[in-house]
Amino acid sequence: MTELAERLAKILGPKGWMPAAEAGPFQRDWLDRYGAPPFGVARPACTAEVSAVLAAAHAAGVAVVPQGGNTGLCGGAVLGSPGGVILSLGRMNACGVPDAASGSIEVEAGLVLQMLHDRLDGSGLMFPMHLGAEGSAQVGGLIGTNAGGSHAFRFGMMQDLVLGLEVVLADGTVWNGMRAVQKDNAGYQLRRLFCGSEGTLGIVTRAVLKLHPAPRQRATALLVLPDEAAAVAFGTRLRAEAGEVLTGLEFFCELGLDLALRHVTSLGYPLETRGGTYLLVEIASASARMPLEDILTATLEWGMEEGLVLDGTIAASDAQRGAFWRLREEQPEGQRLEGAQLKHDVAVPPGRIAEFVAAAGARCEAILPGVRINPFGHLADGNIHYNLSPPEEAADFGGKAQELGLAIAGLATEMSGSFAAEHGLGQAKIALADALRSPVERQLMRSIRRALDPAAVLNPWAVAPARD
């Protein structure tokens, strides 16, 4: 170890190598559930340094875990046992010039998502990835976890926004796949395989990202509906009527709204009616000629005539639009401030959301009577953040956390869905994956992993553990 530390210190210099004593801020995931002490943190400044670090660690048989903004929810960017190296990409944060004619931009992996948005501001182009952690999340981590977010149903997940990649492989070899075209069928889709591989197949150092025209107008509505079935029916109509310009279709429930309003005092609720379910609808267009408000109003009127929509309002200003979004986005914070919580991230076919919510509710109630259920998320792709708070008066889940998690994950799986929709597996969902996915699928992943990293040095605790 000492020998490797000396080697890495020499490769990286004093700015690039932090020994164990300084590694504190990098050691734990941000929910503080995972992470063991590294023997040092490597902070390379360029691809050549990443390559040299990996070559050295590989030769020494020491594990390396890449870390971006460390905003993941599944412990995928920290160590599973002491002694490995954390490789932080934060110093590699260059951002190229947006290319409007080709609709792309080159970036380094350590670029923070918000910085990319800022860079594109005023260029007429946008990168359509938005999520709560965008002030810290880095491009490399977004790629490694194949991030989704609120606009994925329309613009795709991270893998759909990556045209080209540069990746340093387990032994330090550099794969230059920095091509800038959507259509590249010269063999396997390596760029797609690396997306979502959580640092287990290679370390992403650079990327060519796909850009879209920036919207010139938006219309945003907050709706109250009787229940999830109404939300699904309304959403189906909305996709048919406004499919090309629909950019947001978020749902949440009474409990989530209540927790947000109670704990986040700056929030206000703009309507008189309360309901079983709420929808935040946003349509947007790069063209100034699209009659967005007409489309939204017509669909809303249809929903009211059909009894699917109880009440609703269209944002009259950007400030009000922001306020609507905060009602949705502050719900995780509201629930956090309420006390103990369990987060789940599942997906079911969008048409089955109501069925899932009803069945999952019954399962949870049977396991822990009175458990408070807060399903919210992305209606158009069926991604439900099915979060729980303990029963009123209870401080925790009475030892039922694992049973609840398995019931929820199992149900999503039975319904042709996913128990790990957008947050990945990391260390947190390995047991679930082994329980809920077929041995064939787990073995396929292990085979691929072993083929690319036979020495099992790359994030060996994530996805499909490399070491027994």
Added chain:
Amino acid sequence: MTELAERLAKILGPKGWMPAAEAGPFQRDWLDRYGAPPFGVARPACTAEVSAVLAAAHAAGVAVVPQGGNTGLCGGAVLGSPGGVILSLGRMNACGVPDAASGSIEVEAGLVLQMLHDRLDGSGLMFPMHLGAEGSAQVGGLIGTNAGGSHAFRFGMMQDLVLGLEVVLADGTVWNGMRAVQKDNAGYQLRRLFCGSEGTLGIVTRAVLKLHPAPRQRATALLVLPDEAAAVAFGTRLRAEAGEVLTGLEFFCELGLDLALRHVTSLGYPLETRGGTYLLVEIASASARMPLEDILTATLEWGMEEGLVLDGTIAASDAQRGAFWRLREEQPEGQRLEGAQLKHDVAVPPGRIAEFVAAAGARCEAILPGVRINPFGHLADGNIHYNLSPPEEAADFGGKAQELGLAIAGLATEMSGSFAAEHGLGQAKIALADALRSPVERQLMRSIRRALDPAAVLNPWAVAPARD
């Protein structure tokens, strides 16, 4: 071999097993450039039969090549040397019921694309994959080659339209990944990896495909422009003005138009002006409220004021729209009827199309003076079908075919593009891949292939040959 033949005949029955003598129609690719005699053709009726066939072939060490509609252009669906089994999926052609609320449909791999379009007709949903061969191409082949087509810039390639897959692996093991959600980050994106793997990693037997709302209105224009630079500039503006509803942006040149008009006598040209370049523009919407003609007219007027558009007309009827599209789609037929030809399928960043066309023209002219160049394709994603006819009076390319191919492919590669944009590698582009892609990339592909098919029985001649 005799033993395996008996075994396969028993597994498949008389409807499902065709011995060598009957294999003629399956033996060659449709350009009649590749294919060796198989010792039989397996035509399984269900996944269990596919599994049994692969298990038997695997045990015998005999190669298996899956074949869909056999419309590929790179020899990926036929044998590279005599004696293997061709596995035709044509009998597995079931099509499920479209699910409007979830936006998906389950199909078997042998379903012909046109049958899927017919099935969806009137449902309010569409599957946004259109290509010349859709009357024969099967879903499994589209997945295996990761098909692109004219709408890929908007709706993605085949990998973007696949939610779930069932795949039979090399030894007959069945992987059931028939999930029906976009967001599934439970490990590696296996569904994406199988797309474009050309039957070398497994045989796709079923899929869950993503559907989009069907358009309720369209506007289609045929434009004449001075040159490719004008086309790129106009296309950039069009993406910004009509990004969400742009569904077609095809370009072609004077030679291609001329060959089509000369040889396909049912075609007519509707404008007075001829130019250096032509654009076929289509915008479409599922909403009846979008002012499509206004958007198109306004952008067209802008183009004329800027001198980018010389002439143009908007289709006044569905019949005229069809006639515009035929002008584009009959160009390969026109060139085929002209005599000898060379087809190339490259992509460059869309903003560099004009630069590519100029530089590639100069390279080709230097290699074979007078060679007639017909670049056409998909402007919005930079996919150029750069096809050649011999110089006037010449019957062929005078032995320069390979040199021309390498020059064109090399230039696309230098420009951060691809030499195999949407047709795949098959057997035809192995040498190009080995010449133009890094050894690191080729080795990565071989490692993945070996991990999933160590016995090298699955289509061993395609992608990155498994047998030395």
